[in-house]
Amino acid sequence: xxxxxxxxxxxxxxxxxxxxxxxxxWIVILFYFTGIVFLGIWFGKFTHTTSDFFFGGQRFPWxxxxxxxxxxxxxxxxxxQYSEVGFNFGMASLxxxxxxxxxxxxxxxxxxxxxxxxxxxxxxxxFERRFDRRTRLTVLVMxxxxxxxxxxxxxxxxxxxxxxxxxYGPLLGFAAGHGLLGYPVVETAxxxxxxxxxxxxxxxxxxxxxxDLFQGGLLLVAGLSVVILGIYQLGGWxxxxxxxxxxxxxxxxPVDNAGRLHAIGIFWSDGVTGTFAFxxxxxxxxxxxxxxxxxxxGRRAMLxxxxxxxxxxxxxxxxxxxxxxxxxxxxxxxVNGVAADDIFVKVADIVCGTAGLFGLVVAAMIAxxxxxxxxxxxxxxxxxxxxxxxxxxxxxxxxxYLKTARFVAIGATVLGIAxxxxxxxxxxxxxxxxxxxxxxxPPMVIVLTLGIIWPRFxxxxxxxxxxxxxxxxxxxxxxxxxIQPVAHGVPMAYSTTIISPNNKTTETMMVYGHSPEEANIAxxxxxxxxxxxxxxxxxxxxxxxxSYSYMRSFFGLIVCxxxxxxxTVFAPGKKSQTEGLVLSSIAEAEFRYKGGKPNDKAxxxxxxxxxxxxxxxxQRIIIPTSMMSExxxxxxxxxxxxxxxxxxxxxxSLRMEAIQGEVDQIQISSAAIEAGNLLAxxxxxxxxxx
Amino acid sequence: xxxPTLALLYQYGIGGTLxxxxxxxxxxxxxxxxxxxxxRILVVSMTAGLLLFAATHAAWTFYLAx
Numbered sequence: 001x002x003x004x005x006x007x008x009x010x011x012x013x014x015x016x017x018x019x020x021x022x023x024x025x026w027i028v029i030l031f032y033f034t035g036i037v038f039l040g041i042w043f044g045k046f047t048h049t050t051s052d053f054f055f056g057g058q059r060f061p062w063x064x065x066x067x068x069x070x071x072x073x074x075x076x077x078x079x080x081q082y083s084e085v086g087f088n089f090g091m092a093s094l095x096x097x098x099x100x101x102x103x104x105x106x107x108x109x110x111x112x113x114x115x116x117x118x119x120x121x122x123x124x125x126x127f128e129r130r131f132d133r134r135t136r137l138t139v140l141v142m143x144x145x146x147x148x149x150x151x152x153x154x155x156x157x158x159x160x161x162x163x164x165x166x167x168y169g170p171l172l173g174f175a176a177g178h179g180l181l182g183y184p185v186v187e188t189a190x191x192x193x194x195x196x197x198x199x200x201x202x203x204x205x206x207x208x209x210x211x212d213l214f215q216g217g218l219l220l221v222a223g224l225s226v227v228i229l230g231i232y233q234l235g236g237w238x239x240x241x242x243x244x245x246x247x248x249x250x251x252x253x254p255v256d257n258a259g260r261l262h263a264i265g266i267f268w269s270d271g272v273t274g275t276f277a278f279x280x281x282x283x284x285x286x287x288x289x290x291x292x293x294x295x296x297x298g299r300r301a302m303l304x305x306x307x308x309x310x311x312x313x314x315x316x317x318x319x320x321x322x323x324x325x326x327x328x329x330x331x332x333x334x335v336n337g338v339a340a341d342d343i344f345v346k347v348a349d350i351v352c353g354t355a356g357l358f359g360l361v362v363a364a365m366i367a368x369x370x371x372x373x374x375x376x377x378x379x380x381x382x383x384x385x386x387x388x389x390x391x392x393x394x395x396x397x398x399x400x401y402l403k404t405a406r407f408v409a410i411g412a413t414v415l416g417i418a419x420x421x422x423x424x425x426x427x428x429x430x431x432x433x434x435x436x437x438x439x440x441x442p443p444m445v446i447v448l449t450l451g452i453i454w455p456r457f458x459x460x461x462x463x464x465x466x467x468x469x470x471x472x473x474x475x476x477x478x479x480x481x482x483i484q485p486v487a488h489g490v491p492m493a494y495s496t497t498i499i500s501p502n503n504k505t506t507e508t509m510m511v512y513g514h515s516p517e518e519a520n521i522a523x524x525x526x527x528x529x530x531x532x533x534x535x536x537x538x539x540x541x542x543x544x545x546x547s548y549s550y551m552r553s554f555f556g557l558i559v560c561x562x563x564x565x566x567x568t569v570f571a572p573g574k575k576s577q578t579e580g581l582v583l584s585s586i587a588e589a590e591f592r593y594k595g596g597k598p599n600d601k602a603x604x605x606x607x608x609x610x611x612x613x614x615x616x617x618x619q620r621i622i623i624p625t626s627m628m629s630e631x632x633x634x635x636x637x638x639x640x641x642x643x644x645x646x647x648x649x650x651x652x653s654l655r656m657e658a659i660q661g662e663v664d665q666i667q668i669s670s671a672a673i674e675a676g677n678l679l680a681x682x683x684x685x686x687x688x689x690x
Numbered sequence: 691x692x693x694p695t696l697a698l699l700y701q702y703g704i705g706g707t708l709x710x711x712x713x714x715x716x717x718x719x720x721x722x723x724x725x726x727x728x729x730r731i732l733v734v735s736m737t738a739g740l741l742l743f744a745a746t747h748a749a750w751t752f753y754l755a756x
Contacts, residue, residue: 104736264700
C-alpha cells in the first residue's frame with residue numbers, strides 16, 4: 001500500500017521543470033492512447049458473464065498474471081515518489097520492491113489456495129464465511145473507502161502531472177492554464193478516467209489483463225531506458241557509481257534515521273504490512289490471482305513477480321533518482337536546483353534526446369495510472385455487486401448482475417473524478433486518507449493471518465481485533481506515547497517555532513526526540529547546522545500526527561495480536577466455521593473444488609494436437625485413451641484446453657472435465673468452442689490442471 | 691555494529707523467522723506435503739529465492755558498497 005502522504009508534493013511537475021515536447025512525442029502518446037483503448041474494447045467483446053467480467057473466466061497463464069500485477073503495482077505516483085527516494089537516499093529506494101519474501105509462504109501456501117479452492121469472490125466474503133456477517137460488513141466499509149479514495153488519489157496525481165502538458169486552453173480560445181471548465185487538473189483526470197472507463201465498461205477483467213500486458217511492458221521498458229541512457233550519458237557505470245555519495249550506495253536505509261527513511265520502519269510498514277495489504281487484502285489483486293487458470297499458475301505468477309519483475313520495477317521507478325544524484329555530483333547544470341519530486345521528469349527530459357522517446361516516458365506514466373485505475377474500478381465493481389447487490393437482490397440471472405457490474409464501474413469512475421477537486425482543495429484529506437490506510441491495515445492483517453493459521457480464532461475475537469485495534473491505532477494519532485514502548489528507539493516528532501534575531505521572521509521546523517528536552521537539544525543542533533545559531537527557539541510542541549509514521553504499523557500488529565489471541569483464549573464466544581478456510585483444511589477444500597481426489601501424477605504434463613467438432617450444447621471434451629495416459633490423467637480430471645499459441649495468453653481457452661473415449665482424435669463440443677473462443681482450424685493444447 | 695549490517699541482519703533475521711515459521715505451520719497443518727512434487731518445487735523455489743536475495747543484499751552491503 002503506498003504512502004499517500006508522499007503525493008502531496010507532486011504538483012504540476014511537467015510545467016515546473018520546463019519540459020519541451022516535440023511533435024514526435026505527441027504522436028507516440030496519441031498512438032498509445034488509441035491502441036490501448038482499441039485493444040481494451042476489442043477484448044471486451046468476449047465478456048459474457050460476471051465470471052468473465054470479474055475473473056476473466058479463470059483461464060489466464062502465470063506470466064500474464066505476473067505482468068498484470070506489476071502494471072497494477074506501479075501507479076502514476078510511483079515514478080515520482082521512488083525517484084525522489086532514490087535521489088534523497090540512493091539505492092535504499094530498492095527496498096520497497098525487494099522485501100516481499102517474508103509473507104510469501106502464507107500467501108502461496110495458505111491464502112491463495114483457500115480463496116481459489118473455496119471459490120471465494122471477494123475479500124469481505126472470506127470474513128463472513130470464516131467469521132460472521134458483522135465482520136464482513138466492517139471489512140466491506142473499510143475496503144470501499146480505501147479503494148474509492150485510492151482511485152481519487154491516482155486521478156489527482158495524473159491530473160497534476162499532466163496539467164502542464166495538456167494545456168489545451170489556448171487551442172480552444174481560453175487563457176493558458178484554463179481548460180474548458182476552468183479546472184484543468186480535474187478535466188485532465190476526467191479524460192484519463194474516461195479512456196480507462198471506455199474499455200472497462202465493456203470488458204472488465206479480460207480487458208484489464210490484456211491491456212495491462214502492454215502497459216506493464218511499456219512502463220518497464222520506458223523506466224529502464226531512462227536509467228540506462230542516464231548511466232550512458234554519465235560515461236558508464238564507473239562514473240555513475242563514483243558520483244553517488246557513500247551512504248547512497250548502501251542497499252538499506254540507516255536503522256535510526258529519525259523522521260526520514262529508516263530500515264526498521266520500512267520493514268514493518270512496507271515489507272510486512274504493506275505487502276500483506278497489497279497481496280492479501282487488495283480486492284483488485286485477489287481478482288488477478290483468481291483469474292489464473294490454476295492455483296499452480298497463481299503461485300508461479302507470484303514467484304516471477306517477486307523474484308524477477310519487482311527488482312526490475314524497483315530500478316525502473318527509482319533509478320532516475322540515482323542518475324539525477326550522480327549528475328549533480330558530475331556538475332551537470334540542468335539538474336541544479338531541481339526539486340527531488342521533479343527529478344524523474346527532469347532526468348527523463350535530459351536523457352531522452354531522440355524525438356519521441358520522451359513521449360514514450362510520458363505514455364509510460366499514463367500507462368501506470370490507467371493500469372492501476374482499471375484494477376481499482378473493477379475491484380469496486382466486484383465488491384459492490386458481490387457483497388452488496390447480490391445480498392440485497394439475490395437469485396437474479398447472471399446477465400442482471402453483469403449489467404449492474406458495468407454500471408457500477410462507471411459509477412466508481414465518476415465518484416473518483418468527483419473526489420479529485422475535493423482532494424485537490426484540502427491537503428489534510430491526503431493525510432486523513434493516508435492515516436486511514438495505516439489504521440485499517442494492521443487489524444486486517446492480524447485478523448486474516450490468525451483466521452488462516454489458527455482454527456480456534458473466533459468471530460468475536462475477529463470483530464474485537466478489528467474494532468479495538470482500529471480504535472487504539474486511531475488514538476495513537478493523538479497520543480503517540482502509546483507507540484513509544486515498541487518503537488525500537490525511534491524518537492517522536494516535535495514542531496519547533498524559531499524567531500530570527502531581529503524578531504521579524506518566524507519559521508517552523510520539525511525536530512525529533514524522545515522528550516521535549518531532547519527535542520530542544522536537537523533543535524539547537526539543527527540551527528547550528530543551518531547557520532541560524534543566533535535564532536531563538538520560541539516554542540517546542542509534540543506533533544502527534546507526524547510522529548511514528550513508519551512505526552505505527554508495528555504497534556498495530558502488536559496490539560491487534562494481543563487482542564485477537566487474548567479474546568480467543570479468555571472469551572472466545574461461539575466456535576467459527578473453518579472447513580476449507582484454514583491452513584489445516586486446504587486439502588478438503590481442494591477435494592471439494594474438484595469433486596473428487598486430486599490427481600497429482602505428472603503435474604506439468606500436456607499434449608498438443610488437432611481436434612474434431614462435436615455438435616452439442618454441453619461443454620465437453622473427449623480425449624483419446626493414448627493421450628489420457630500421456631497426460632497421466634483419469635476421467636473427470638480438470639483440463640485446461642487452449643489454442644496452441646502460448647503467446648495468446650489464454651485468451652482462446654477454457655477449462656473442462658476430461659472424458660476418456662475410444663476415439664482417434666480429440667473431440668470438442670461446439671458449445672465449448674464458443675465459450676473458449678477456440679478456432680476450428682488451429683491445433684489445441686491440453687494441460688491437466690487437477 | 692555499523693548501520694548497514696544492522697539493517698541487513700534485522701530484515702533477514704526477523705523476516706527469515708516469519709518466513710520459516712509460516713513454512714513450518716504449512717507443513718505441520720498438512721497444507722503441503724514434502725512427497726508432493728508440486729509442493730516440493732514450490733518450497734524449494736521460495737527458499738532459494740529468499741536465500742538469493744539475502745546473499746545479494748549481504749554481498750552488496752559488505753563488498754559493493756565499501
